[in-house]
Each structure stands twice: as C-alpha cells, then as structure tokens.
Amino acid sequence: MPNGKRAKFSFKYIAAMEALFNFILKFGNLNRQQMDFIASKAKTLTLHKEAYFSEAGKIARQVGFITEGILRVCYYNNKGEEITKYFIDENNLVVDLESFDNEICSSAYVQAVTDCKMIVFSRKDWLELLQTIVGWDAIVHKIISRALMQKVERRSPLVSEDATTRYLKFMEIYPSAVNRIPLAYIASYLGVTQSSLSRIRKNIR
Template sequence: MEKFIDYVLQFGNLNKQQIDLITGKTTELELRKDDYYWEAGKTVKQIGFLTDGVIRVYYYDSKGVEYTRYFIDENLLILDGPNLDGNYTPSEYLQAVTDCKLTVFSKKDWKEISDTIIGWEKIIQKINNKQHTEKIERRSKLVSQDAATRYSEFIDKFPTLANRVPLSYIASYLGITQSSLSRIRKNIR
C-alpha cells in the first residue's frame, strides 16, 4: 500500500485523511506465476497497482498465434479500460510471469475515492498519460529497427526484465522467433 501512495504522491498532493480513505479501500492480491490478473472475454472488476513482479499482456490473432504486446513491471497502475464507469471486457490477457503482488481496488471503491477526493481524477490522468507515453515510446521504435537493435534496446531499457521473463515472451514482444533471439544473444556475448 505504501508503494502505491508514494507513487501517487509523485503526481499530486494528498492529505492524511485522503490517504486514510485510499488505504481503507485497498486489498492486497497475490498472483502466482502463470495466474491471470484478467482474461480476454471476462469483465474486469478491479483496478490494480503492481508492487512486485512482472505481468505480461498478450493476445491471440485470428489464426490463434499468440503475441506479447508488452510487460507490466513494478509501480504501474492497471486501469480497467477506457471508461471506468462502464464494464470493460478486454480482448487481451494479463498473466503473471513471476509471482506478483498488487494493491487492488474494487471498481465501486475506486469510484468512491474519485467522487470524494477533489483532484483525484487529475492525478490518475497524469499517471495514465505518463504510462501511455512510455508504452508508445517502447513500441514505436520496434517497428523501424532490426532485430538485434530491438533486443539491445530492450536490454538497455529493461535490464531487470531480461532475467525475469522467458525468452519466448521477449521474442514475441520483439516480433521475432525464439531461435532468432537465441542467435542474437549468442552474437552479443
């Protein structure tokens, strides 16, 4: 819980009463490796903040081929889609790559926090904008780079992920085969 509050305070101010309200609305959730935080086709019922671990976001194309879209690591907020007031049914899976710990809020409690704390939506919008910008920056370069450069930049930007995430997921994220990634890694050493 403290990690979430510390993170939020980077984007705006909260007084003790507001912090107490937020703290009273949270629960801790632990996911074991390979557990799902959410699954495609199932309505999302909570907002989460990852405090420990790595979650992979992936989907299947129309031919049943699996693609890793991106990774979520510590200190990232997992909102439930574009509209917090409605029901969101994702087309993607969020699966724990490692054992994970999250601070979670029911949608009802999140709405109560939003309705009670003046400026809460502005704080969350700042967080959302930051995370969205970072996600776009990560993905946009991948389109124009060769595979070796993509992997090198992945290692530079996410040095801790390389040892925590299976190579097959990294290869999928980079848009290359696992055998190509193995060759690239061999040539870099």
Template sequence: MKALTEYILQFGSLNKQQIELIGKNVTEVKLEKNDYFSEAGKIPKQVGFVMEGVVRGCYYNNRGEEITRCFISENNLVVDYVNFEAGTASSEYLQACTDCKLIVFSKSGWEDLSHTIVEWDNIKNKMVQQCMFQKSRKGPVISQDATTRYLEFLTNHPSLTNRIPLVYIASYLGITQQSLSRIRKNIS
C-alpha cells in the same frame, strides 16, 4: 502501501486522511506466475499497482499466435483502463510473468474515491495517462532488424531480461525463441 502512496503523490497532493481513505479502498493480492489479472472476453473489474513482479499485456492475432504487447513491472499501474472504465469486455490478457504482489482497487473502490477526495479525478487521470503511455510507447519497431530490437529492449527494460521467460521476450520482439537465442549468443 508506502510505494503506492509515493506513486500517487507524484501526480498531486493529498492529506493524511485522504491517504488513509485510499488505504481502506485497496486489498493486497498475490498472483502466481501465469495467473491472469484480467482476461480477454471478460470485463476488467480492478485497477492494480505492481508491488513485486512483472505483468505482461498480450493478445492473440488472427493466426492464433500469442503476441506480447507490453511489460508492466514494479511501481506501475496495471489495468485495461479503456474497458475497465466503459464496462466492456477486454480484447487482451494481463498475465503475471513472475510471481506478483499487487495492491488492487475494485471498481467500486476506485470510483468511491472520486466521490470523497476532491483532487482524486485529477490525480487518477494523470496516473491513467502515464499507464497508457507506458503500455503504448515501448513496442519494438518491427522495421528494425531483430538484433537492434533486442538491444533496444535491453536498454528499455534492463531488469527484465533475467526475470521473465525468453518466450515472452521473443513474442514482444516479433521473433522466434530460436532467433532470440541466436541473437543472445552472438552479442554475449
């Protein structure tokens, strides 16, 4: 809960009672590797905060290939917020790449905070903006060659390389796992 509190306080100030109220509106959830936090075709019903582990956002393209769009690691929100807020079915999956420990807000718990904490909507909006920015900005530039994309991945996500399966990294980079293995061999 301490990490969540520190995260929230980056976006605004809260008093002790408000922080306690937030604590009463969350539960701790463990996801095993490959479990889904939310799934395509279903309405997202929760907002998570990653305490331990890595979650990936992925979808299937029109050829049925699985595409990894982003990675969400410790001390970040994980949610398909547009569909969560609208109550509409998601088109992507949020899946644990590793065993994960999350602090989770239910939809009603998340909304209740708006009714009881005056500053919550401002704080929430800033957290969601950061979450959406992180999910959108880190995609590799497909016009770059694969080696450049991998080196950029290493720069942007230095702690992920040895924590998540190479198949997910290859998918994120838009290359095959064999190509990724060749690239890794050539640069080491």
C-alpha cells in the same frame, strides 16, 4: 496468528502502501486523511506465475499496483498465435482501462509473468475514491497519460529497427526484468522467433 507473522505481514503491507503512495504523490498532492481513505479501500493480492489479473472475454473489475513481479498484456491474433503487447513491472498501475471504464469485455489478457504481489482496488471502491477525493481524477488522468506515452515511446523504436537492435533497446527499457521474463514472451514482444532471439543473445554476450 503468531506475533512474528503478524508483524511480518504488517511490515510488508506498510512497505507496499508506502510504494503506492510514493508513486501516486509524483502526480499530485494528497493529505493524510485522503491517504488513509485510499488505504482503507486497498487490498493485497498475490498472483502466481501464469495466473490472470484480467482476461479476454470478461469485464475487468479491478485496478492493481504492482509491488513485486512482472505482468504482461497479450492477445491472440486471427491465426490463433499468442502475441505479447507489452510488459508492466514493479511500481506501476495495471488495469485494462477500456474494459474497466466502460464495463465491456476485454480483448486482451493481463497475465503474471512471475509471482506477483499487488495492491488492488475493486471497481466499486475505485469509483468511490473518484467521487470522494478532490483532485483524484486529475491524478489518475496524469498517471494514465504517462502510461500511454510510455507505451508509445517503448514500442516506437521497436518497429523499424533490426532484431538485434530491438533486443538491445528492450534490455534498456526493462533492465531489471529481462532475466525474469521467459524467452518466448520476449520473442513474441519483439516479433522474432525464439530461435532467432537465442542466436541474438549468444552473439551479444
């Protein structure tokens, strides 16, 4: 590999790890040795648009941190319609927790909406971090609690509002993502048809 390419990769990797640690350190303290240990278990992953990070019917076996891109969590209802539950954008952890923790088949898909760059940890390495780093479980618990609270906060205003208000709130919640997510996925998330959403977008411009 030419030196330029190696340096470029190293810089991107260092920047990605820096983003991960900036995120983690909001929830607790780690010393340099602990951070080095976490970094030794981390791998980079490029997930292309529409590829799956984890799938329904399979056991989720990795935890990811998104450094670039957007993922969505979706499932099929009893009519066979695809429903988007929520989106996960940059600087957030992503894992199908129930499947990952309990080693049971997932009921949802986690799919790349855009090309994504991620830092990932295998289940084996993640468990080793939990067993080795004092206080890591407390940090992880805080991250998960925040993610669950965020999910509720983001969904609650969308339940009782009219479609236009739901879309305006969606733009508030995902300001940097709204133009990168296909209309069909946003419509599914908001519980409206794509044609209704197109009309709403035209009316508010």
